[in-house]
Amino acid sequence: MDVTTTEPSSARKNYLNWDHSWQSWLFTLDHKRIGILYLISISAMFFLGAVAISLVRVELATPRGDLVESETYNKLFSAHGIIMVFFFLVPSIPATLGNFLIPLMIGARDLAFPRLNLLSWYLFTIGGGFAMTAFITGGVDTGWYFYTPYSSTYSNNQVALTIIGVFIAGFSSIATGVNFIVTIHKMRAPGLTWFRLPLFIWAHYATSVIIVLGTPVVAITLLLVLLERAFRIGVFDPALGGDPILFQHMFWFYSHPAVYIMILPSMGVISELMAAFTKKRVFGYSFIAFSSIAIALLGFLVWGHHLFTTGQSMYAGMVFSVLSFLVAVPSAIKVFNWTATIYKGQVEFTAPMLYALGFIGLFTIGGLTGLFLAAMAVDIHLHDTYFIVAHFHYIMVGGALFGYLGGLHYWWPKITGRMYPEGWAKLAAGITFVGFNLTFFPQFILGQMGMPRRYHFYPEEWQALNVLSSAGASILGLGYAIPLFYFLWSLRYGKLADANPWRAVGLEWRVPSPPPAHNFDEIPIVVWEAYEFVPEDADEAEQDREAMPGVPAGGHE
Amino acid sequence: MSVQVKQRRRGHVEPRPEGAVQEVAHQFEDIGQQNESYIVGMWSFLVTEIMFFGGIFMTYIVYRTKYPQTFTIASGELDWKAGFLNTLILLTSSLSMAFAVRNAQLGKRWRTLLCLGITILCAFGFLGVKTVEYSTKWAHHLVPGPNFHFSRHGGEQAAPADRGTSFVEDASPETSGGGAKPEGEIPQHEAQLFFGLYFASTGLHGVHVIIGIILLAYWGGLVQFNARAARDFIPIEMVGLYWHFVDIVWIFLYPLLYLIGSPKL
Numbered sequence: 065m066d067v068t069t070t071e072p073s074s075a076r077k078n079y080l081n082w083d084h085s086w087q088s089w090l091f092t093l094d095h096k097r098i099g100i101l102y103l104i105s106i107s108a109m110f111f112l113g114a115v116a117i118s119l120v121r122v123e124l125a126t127p128r129g130d131l132v133e134s135e136t137y138n139k140l141f142s143a144h145g146i147i148m149v150f151f152f153l154v155p156s157i158p159a160t161l162g163n164f165l166i167p168l169m170i171g172a173r174d175l176a177f178p179r180l181n182l183l184s185w186y187l188f189t190i191g192g193g194f195a196m197t198a199f200i201t202g203g204v205d206t207g208w209y210f211y212t213p214y215s216s217t218y219s220n221n222q223v224a225l226t227i228i229g230v231f232i233a234g235f236s237s238i239a240t241g242v243n244f245i246v247t248i249h250k251m252r253a254p255g256l257t258w259f260r261l262p263l264f265i266w267a268h269y270a271t272s273v274i275i276v277l278g279t280p281v282v283a284i285t286l287l288l289v290l291l292e293r294a295f296r297i298g299v300f301d302p303a304l305g306g307d308p309i310l311f312q313h314m315f316w317f318y319s320h321p322a323v324y325i326m327i328l329p330s331m332g333v334i335s336e337l338m339a340a341f342t343k344k345r346v347f348g349y350s351f352i353a354f355s356s357i358a359i360a361l362l363g364f365l366v367w368g369h370h371l372f373t374t375g376q377s378m379y380a381g382m383v384f385s386v387l388s389f390l391v392a393v394p395s396a397i398k399v400f401n402w403t404a405t406i407y408k409g410q411v412e413f414t415a416p417m418l419y420a421l422g423f424i425g426l427f428t429i430g431g432l433t434g435l436f437l438a439a440m441a442v443d444i445h446l447h448d449t450y451f452i453v454a455h456f457h458y459i460m461v462g463g464a465l466f467g468y469l470g471g472l473h474y475w476w477p478k479i480t481g482r483m484y485p486e487g488w489a490k491l492a493a494g495i496t497f498v499g500f501n502l503t504f505f506p507q508f509i510l511g512q513m514g515m516p517r518r519y520h521f522y523p524e525e526w527q528a529l530n531v532l533s534s535a536g537a538s539i540l541g542l543g544y545a546i547p548l549f550y551f552l553w554s555l556r557y558g559k560l561a562d563a564n565p566w567r568a569v570g571l572e573w574r575v576p577s578p579p580p581a582h583n584f585d586e587i588p589i590v591v592w593e594a595y596e597f598v599p600e601d602a603d604e605a606e607q608d609r610e611a612m613p614g615v616p617a618g619g620h621e
Numbered sequence: 622m623s624v625q626v627k628q629r630r631r632g633h634v635e636p637r638p639e640g641a642v643q644e645v646a647h648q649f650e651d652i653g654q655q656n657e658s659y660i661v662g663m664w665s666f667l668v669t670e671i672m673f674f675g676g677i678f679m680t681y682i683v684y685r686t687k688y689p690q691t692f693t694i695a696s697g698e699l700d701w702k703a704g705f706l707n708t709l710i711l712l713t714s715s716l717s718m719a720f721a722v723r724n725a726q727l728g729k730r731w732r733t734l735l736c737l738g739i740t741i742l743c744a745f746g747f748l749g750v751k752t753v754e755y756s757t758k759w760a761h762h763l764v765p766g767p768n769f770h771f772s773r774h775g776g777e778q779a780a781p782a783d784r785g786t787s788f789v790e791d792a793s794p795e796t797s798g799g800g801a802k803p804e805g806e807i808p809q810h811e812a813q814l815f816f817g818l819y820f821a822s823t824g825l826h827g828v829h830v831i832i833g834i835i836l837l838a839y840w841g842g843l844v845q846f847n848a849r850a851a852r853d854f855i856p857i858e859m860v861g862l863y864w865h866f867v868d869i870v871w872i873f874l875y876p877l878l879y880l881i882g883s884p885k886l
């Protein structure tokens with residue numbers, strides 16, 4: 065299998081430079097380019113969502129509602145939630161890093177359905193367009209979960225337009241999920257068995273299962289809200305014999321698992337980072353792999369913990385409470401195994417590793433405070449307070465977003481062929497970590513003291529903590545802005561990256577950076593296990609890597 | 622090293638030159654992988670469709686359990702004969718679809734076209750019957766909205782007790798007398814919920830039928846006008862899976878909506 069077709073890397077054609085026309089981007093079927101299209105789109109969405117919440121945090125710096133009226137305030141936090149959940153977090157890692165890396169990691173030339181992949185980006189863009197139109201032409205004030213009957217009967221702003229946007233974006237998500245499932249099942253390179261797959265792939269497989277099972281349910285739910293608004297069929301309107309709580313059941317049937325759509329890919333990234341920067345096989349590989357599947361399946365059985373205070377039977381509440389506690393088990397399995405991976409590893413504190421370590425700590429806090437909320441009696445006290453806001457931001461930002469940023473740094477050399485500036489990146493990781501904790505830790509305390517979410521004014525005695533939180537948010541904003549600048553800077557001025565700058569293992573590091581359009585000159589044959597680090601002849605392997613895509617790092621045959 | 626590509630599961634079909642010249646897209650290694658990928662993809666998509674319709678069936682279950690009696694009475698307002706006719710039409714279309722798939726696999730273009738044509742005709746027949754049903758409901762003010770008014774129509778609707786509503790009485794004895802209430806007392810909102818769900822579910826199903834017609838016509842056109850595309854039977858097989866799914870949804874919708882009351886014979 066020796067292939068010795070090396071070209072000088074300067075003249076080498078890769079997926080970025082083989083064609084520069086705009087058509088070659090907008091009609092591309094290359095999973096790597098579609099990943100980049102997604103990266104640009106969701107970065108723009110992230111920026112818009114961040115602007116909305118900045119205004120919220122400025123408003124909350126004083127106890128009085130002095131910056132915006134309550135209606136504007138409602139529209140701001142709704143826009144923040146809708147954008148961040150449906151247009152940033154759900155597609156974030158799968159559609160960018162997943163899209164880019166899954167074929168590379170499993171030794172395939174592309175995803176199974178490239179045209180479907182491109183369609184998913186267009187659907188995402190169209191859905192985003194609808195949502196943006198809604199925000200510009202009056203906004204929506206229902207919050208991101210569109211509770212009925214407010215959303216279906218009473219709200220008189222752009223609910224319909226927003227829901228159509230979310231509905232369309234849902235199909236983009238489904239397209240991605242179906243594509244990943246088929247690709248992972250059918251397109252693995254010869255010899256790449258399920259238990260030789262990187263854990264990133266397992267995580268994305270579990271995510272895709274959730275997407276395929278969950279997204280259609282929220283689609284039909286939102287469609288029923290639309291029908292209700294248009295024809296008053298009454299399914300969610302108590303005045304017409306309908307049941308608004310049915311909406312909550314159906315909505316959270318998707319939207320609790322959706323939390324795992326956001327966090328599982330991030331966990332996959334963390335597994336990769338842990339292996340790469342400790343130079344060890346991830347401890348408890350199969351436990352981490354199966355815990356992803358367990359989270360995906362258990363995640364569908366816990367939605368009722370959102371309805372403890374909403375007229376759900378006590379006995380149903382007890383069952384949901386127990387099941388919610390159970391989700392902590394596979395989550396903890398992951399955390400313990402990552403921690404065990406560090407033990408006796410050669411830990412390198414690179415920027416991606418800093419994000420990964422941040423993830424472990426913040427995800428643990430987010431997960432443990434989740435147990436408070438899964439306990440029915442405690443939840444009565446904490447429901448709809450800032451405690452829950454802090455809890456899910458520790459999962460969504462401290463977890464999902466840290467994993468995303470860590471992964472983006474880690475694979476940036478692969479994606480662009482350039483290194484990011486390490487010093488700046490470490491600084492940004494540190495600032496993000498500090499800013500994040502300063503923003504959200506005070507909210508745990510505020511929530512515990514009883515401050516409800518979604519009000520734009522509050523009693524004087526909570527001002528100090530709110531000011532801390534707003535100050536933290538501005539630091540966090542700085543932490544997000546710095547990477548934006550140095551990533552763009554590195555595109556032109558960054559140090560050229562070789563095929564494997566981190567000395568990591570994995571098929572994606574065996575192709576040049578950036579990869580050629582067709583990924584592999586020859587499809588590799590995998591005869592080694594996942595994360596098989598071979599320290600003794602690492603240097604030799606490093607020299608061989610670029611030249612011999614078919615040969616494993618240590619020359620095992 | 623030598624990793625064998627699994628024999629395609631349709632390998633028992635007699636060797637046909639057509640299969641060998643199916644084009645392999647760039648991302649696939651061989652035709653077996655490509656064909657399997659498309660079929661697995663279609664099944665995954667159908668899973669999403671099941672969950673999609675599952676949501677509306679769930680809603681139906683909730684309100685049928687909540688208002689069993691009104692649902693039974695309101696269901697009697699639907700024309701079970703039209704529904705039965707549509708069931709027959711859809712089953713026939715599924716049969717011809719299955720023949721179309723088989724003929725496509727065998728590379729018999731004209732027979733494939735004929736079968737696809739029959740399927741499309743049946744689909745239009747189904748939509749035709751549905752249109753008649755919808756317009757009757759419109760005329761009887763049974764479309765949810767400000768004009769909604771539920772009252773029983775037709776001659777033979779005396780008291781429901783005469784219509785043998787024994788299972789209603791079994792299900793909820795305390796409300797069994799309600800069936801004998803004068804029609805003005807049938808809760809309008811509950812009946813509106815039934816018809817809301819009727820229109821939502823059959824409407825969504827109808828949209829799927831229309832999408833099916835477009836897919837069938839598109840692939841039929843390819844079979845007719847594009848000899849190279851005609852050799853690839855997998856798209857027809859995928860459309861076939863979709864069409865059978867649409868059929869199965871109706872198989873569930875028909876009894877749940879039309880047959881829970883006691884039909885007017």
Ligand SMILES: [Cu+2]
Pocket residue numbers: 319320323366367369370
């Ligand atoms: Cu939840």
